[in-house]
Amino acid sequence: MPRWVKVFLIIAAALVVLMVAVMLVSGSQHGPGRHLSSVWTGSIRYVALPSSSVGWRPLW
């Protein structure tokens, strides 16, 4: 494996560890699991809305 790939992987792994640490320290509920869940509230805070108002709809 070339050296640049090793360096790249080390930096990527360090960034992932850093992100996980930041999420754990900040108490954020964010993470891949949130994206895989069908229902979440996550970091985007919003109030309850009628179900018909949630989701993309064209504005024109």
Next chain:
Amino acid sequence: MVMAAGLRRAALAMHLITSVGWIGAAGAYLAAGVAARVSDRVPTVRAAWIAMELIGWLVIVPLGCLAFLTGVVMSVGTRWGLIRHYWVLIALVLTSLALVVLILHMPSVSAGAAVARTGDDRAVLQLGGDIAHPALGLVVLVVVAVLNLYKPRGLTRYGQRQHAAAEASPRLGPG
């Protein structure tokens, strides 16, 4: 399977346009996300979230899908291959990751935009912004773009085996 030169140029043009467009659109999304985060004006936050939803679904997602598909076509249809070179493999993994996170994240953006359209002022101000996703996405896309430009050397094990097999196979000489 190697594409003909004309087809390869067309695919390369498409790949460049969609990839760079993806980066630009992500930058526009980030600007809206920052505006929604830092502004305390309700109309600004409403407009920013609606813009983020429109830019996301109508520009970023299509460009991301096209950039991914044209990238795969370019890899398979040229000597680079999809998993022969480390830079192609890493670019493929990063692009796939960015695309999956993007598509999984967009419904939450739509939910935020729905609040921006119909929620009361207090709910709109509680939305905050969306900075981490576009910022990290931009970093990933720029890394992929740099890999595409510099094409650093390095064959994967699969690439080395293919290279060795090609060297060992008998070649037909002229005549």
